[in-house]
Amino acid sequence: MSAIATPPFALDAPPARRKRRAGEGRPAWKTIVIVTAAYLIAFVFVFPYLDMIVTALRPQSELQSTSILPHHYTFAAFSSLWKTGLGQNLKVTLLVAGGATVLVLLVALPAAYYTARHRFRGRLAFLLLVLVTQMFQPTAMLVGIYREFFSFHLLNTVWSLILVNAGFNLAFAVWILNAYISSIPRELEEAAMVEGTGRLGALFRVTLPLALPGVVTALIFTFIAAWNEFIVALTLTQTPSRMPLTVAINGFIGAYSIEWQHLFAASVVATIPVIILFALIERRVINGLTAGSIK
Amino acid sequence: MSDATVARHAAGPAQRSGPTGRRKVSKRQRTVRVLAPLVWIGPATALIGLVVVWPVVVMIRTSMQKVSSFGEISGGAGWNNFRHLFHELAFKGVVERTIIWVIVVVTVTMLVSLALAQLFNQSFPGRRITRWALIAPWAASVLMTAIVFKWMLTPGYGLIDILKHHLGLLPNLNGSAADPLGQAKSAMPWLMFVAVFVSLPFTTYTILAGLSTIPDEVYEAARVDGAGKWHTYRSITMPLLRPALTVATLINVMNVFNSFPIIWAMTHGQPGYTTTTTTVYMYILKGSDLGESAAMSVVNFGLIIVIVGLFLRFSRWKSEVE
Numbered sequence: 321m322s323a324i325a326t327p328p329f330a331l332d333a334p335p336a337r338r339k340r341r342a343g344e345g346r347p348a349w350k351t352i353v354i355v356t357a358a359y360l361i362a363f364v365f366v367f368p369y370l371d372m373i374v375t376a377l378r379p380q381s382e383l384q385s386t387s388i389l390p391h392h393y394t395f396a397a398f399s400s401l402w403k404t405g406l407g408q409n410l411k412v413t414l415l416v417a418g419g420a421t422v423l424v425l426l427v428a429l430p431a432a433y434y435t436a437r438h439r440f441r442g443r444l445a446f447l448l449l450v451l452v453t454q455m456f457q458p459t460a461m462l463v464g465i466y467r468e469f470f471s472f473h474l475l476n477t478v479w480s481l482i483l484v485n486a487g488f489n490l491a492f493a494v495w496i497l498n499a500y501i502s503s504i505p506r507e508l509e510e511a512a513m514v515e516g517t518g519r520l521g522a523l524f525r526v527t528l529p530l531a532l533p534g535v536v537t538a539l540i541f542t543f544i545a546a547w548n549e550f551i552v553a554l555t556l557t558q559t560p561s562r563m564p565l566t567v568a569i570n571g572f573i574g575a576y577s578i579e580w581q582h583l584f585a586a587s588v589v590a591t592i593p594v595i596i597l598f599a600l601i602e603r604r605v606i607n608g609l610t611a612g613s614i615k
Numbered sequence: 616m617s618d619a620t621v622a623r624h625a626a627g628p629a630q631r632s633g634p635t636g637r638r639k640v641s642k643r644q645r646t647v648r649v650l651a652p653l654v655w656i657g658p659a660t661a662l663i664g665l666v667v668v669w670p671v672v673v674m675i676r677t678s679m680q681k682v683s684s685f686g687e688i689s690g691g692a693g694w695n696n697f698r699h700l701f702h703e704l705a706f707k708g709v710v711e712r713t714i715i716w717v718i719v720v721v722t723v724t725m726l727v728s729l730a731l732a733q734l735f736n737q738s739f740p741g742r743r744i745t746r747w748a749l750i751a752p753w754a755a756s757v758l759m760t761a762i763v764f765k766w767m768l769t770p771g772y773g774l775i776d777i778l779k780h781h782l783g784l785l786p787n788l789n790g791s792a793a794d795p796l797g798q799a800k801s802a803m804p805w806l807m808f809v810a811v812f813v814s815l816p817f818t819t820y821t822i823l824a825g826l827s828t829i830p831d832e833v834y835e836a837a838r839v840d841g842a843g844k845w846h847t848y849r850s851i852t853m854p855l856l857r858p859a860l861t862v863a864t865l866i867n868v869m870n871v872f873n874s875f876p877i878i879w880a881m882t883h884g885q886p887g888y889t890t891t892t893t894t895v896y897m898y899i900l901k902g903s904d905l906g907e908s909a910a911m912s913v914v915n916f917g918l919i920i921v922i923v924g925l926f927l928r929f930s931r932w933k934s935e936v937e
Contacts, residue, residue, distance in 0.1 A: 351739060354734065355740065358735065361731065365749050365752060365815075366748045366751050368752070368760055369755065371763060372763050383772075384771075387777075388774065426658070430658065431658070431659035434651075434656055435936070443652075444933070446659075446660065447932070448927075449663060451932055452923055455869055457869070461670040461671050461674050462898070464671055464912070468673050483662070484666050487662050490663060491663075494659060498936065548756035548759075550758045550876045551879075551898075555901075566758050569758070569759070570879075570880060573762065573765070583762070584766075587763070590759060591755045591756065595751050597754070598750055598754030602747070609817070610821060610863075610930065614858055
């Protein structure tokens with residue numbers, strides 16, 4: 321509980337260990353082995369997504385060929401993608417992910433700020449509830465979620481998906497924002513209040529800008545999680561035009577003739593942006609997921 | 616946290632609001648102090664209550680109800696849903712398979728991640744790029760990854776069949792060996808492979824985070840003492856990594872146990888329930904008998920509670936927020 325002793329932005333600071341120069345004190349052959357292994361493994365990890373892109377670019381006539389790479393490439397699957405109705409599903413995904421992200425920010429930020437700055441009765445109970453929520457997954461209580469939204473007459477709506485996604489990602493946001501705000505010295509806010517900005521002024525002009533990396537991490541994480549969500553959407557939506565991209569893409573598989581190149585054009589749209597987004601927050605995610613247990 | 620600290624901090628905000636000139640009557644101040652937390656944490660609590668806690672209540676209640684296939688409740692069922700569930704022919708196999716599924720996937724994930732973390736903790740040219748490549752299966756939807764693997768395993772012209780064919784391991788592209796997801800004995804290993812594949816990034820990154828907490832001085836001291844590489848790893852790295860390993864294991868057990876998209880997209884639990892875990896079984900039952908499905912969920916929930924309990928015990932969350 322020492323906001324002063326903790327340097328601000330401790331989470332962002334580079335690890336406290338001494339940087340070794342690449343390959344220092346190591347025979348050259350060892351470096352070559354390490355680099356080769358690392359690049360091979362890296363290739364294995366991106367391989368399925370490369371194959372996804374290649375398949376999306378394969379012409380229809382070459383889909384069942386036994387050559388590893390196609391002889392020709394075409395963007396036809398991407399340009400005809402919008403005719404398959406997937407444009408509508410992409411819109412639903414954007415609404416759900418965007419809506420859940422906004423809702424999480426509105427709800428998590430005040431909670432994280434207050435629990436970081438004040439000690440009050442019920443604070444630990446609240447944080448415990450948040451942590452327990454983080455461990456739960458909607459899969460575990462799917463039947464309950466289904467029946468609840470059935471009785472609310474909210475099945476097949478964007479609202480139910482926004483609520484569920486926001487609820488299950490709230491914990492990560494509260495936890496990471498709490499850690500960030502706690503690391504910002506109280507004195508900075510107090511100084512701003514003395515200058516006459518008031519409590520909210522200090523919050524918006526001092527605390528939030530300093531906690532921005534945490535806010536961005538929480539936002540991107542929620543957006544990606546809601547964007548990728550599958551089982552709740554599969555359970556709560558029934559009409560094709562109300563389904564998010566994941567459920568619609570899965571629906572392609574059930575069809576008699578699988579239009580693989582459309583399926584993969586849609587998958588590329590659904591996958592590549594989130595991989596790039598995730599790379600931006602990669603360094604800060606572990607702390608939020610493990611509740612700061614590893615530091 | 617001692618009572619004195621609580622008191623000091625509870626008094627804190629009131630005192631600080633002084634200089635801003637917002638001094639109010641003391642009675643109102645007291646009401647504000649009691650209600651203030653509600654304003655700030657109320658919305659979050661309400662959302663968790665609505666979406667996380669209440670569904671658990673509804674689920675437990677549904678497990679004791681008779682539900683028609685149209686979703687109408689036709690009275691209480693007592694323990695009948697549970698009795699039906701336990702007497703399903705598939706039930707015993709499903710439970711055994713789930714235990715094997717969780718143990719195999721989590722164990723392999725942990726072992727491979729330990730090796731990967733050791734490799735990516737070295738400094739070498741291009742480390743940043745290779746580490747980025749590692750996160751792809753973590754960022755991408757598990758469903759999408761499962762679909763690509765299903766595509767690569769398409770009988771006859773999937774990439775994996777073609778590669779095996781070129782290597783001479785699969786002479787006949789139309790035989791049953793060309794359809795690994797269609798055979799009970801090869802479907803499960805492939806599903807496990809995909810489950811490990813999507814679990815590796817998070818686990819490796821958690822172990823890397825754990826490794827970065829071990830100061831270089833410790834290793835230098837070991838070197839000075841003449842400890843060998845393997846000895847250093849066993850007696851220094853492993854014990855110091857224990858918190859990271861424990862937390863990563865528990866989070867993985869939770870994820871793998873609840874894992875649904877991989878199995879659903881690749882096999883739907885087929886052929887003949889041979890790839891069905893309790894989570895998938897819960898979903899299959901949902902289509903025919905909601906009450907029995909809820910009973911399966913409640914059984915699953917028992918295990919989940921145990922994992923959450925262990926997580927709370929081992930994660931040092933209290934020291935994090937105090």
